[in-house]
Amino acid sequence: xxxxxxxxxxxxxxxxxxxxxxxxxxxxxxxxxxxxxxxxxxxxxxxxxxxxxxxxxxxxxxxxxxxxxxxxxxxxxxxxxx
Numbered sequence: 001x002x003x004x005x006x007x008x009x010x011x012x013x014x015x016x017x018x019x020x021x022x023x024x025x026x027x028x029x030x031x032x033x034x035x036x037x038x039x040x041x042x043x044x045x046x047x048x049x050x051x052x053x054x055x056x057x058x059x060x061x062x063x064x065x066x067x068x069x070x071x072x073x074x075x076x077x078x079x080x081x082x
Contacts, residue, residue, distance in 0.1 A: 001025075002042040003032060013045070025070065038072040 001009045011027035025043065032038050045065040 001027065001031065002044065003037055004040045005042075007031075011043070023067075032070075032072060035072045038070040041068070041070055043067045043070070 001011050003009060009027060009031035011025045011031070014024050014026050016022055016024055032041060043066060045067075047065075
């Protein structure tokens with residue numbers, strides 16, 4: 001996830017018990033702290049950093065495997081991609 005164009009964080013795409021294909025993302029609470037962060041997040045899927053292991057990070061990814069924006073649902077904390 002790229003939050004506000006400046007921070008990288010990881011998350012996991014999960015299903016729900018209704019199995020209605022609503023895309024939920026599970027991530028650490030410090031990654032997305034408010035609704036504005038959620039709306040400005042780019043979710044990159046199948047991402048691999050070209051600089052992994054070098055102490056560097058990269059914002060490069062697959063443009064055709066990304067979603068932008070989410071709704072923060074704080075109780076319990078989860079995100080719904082849109």
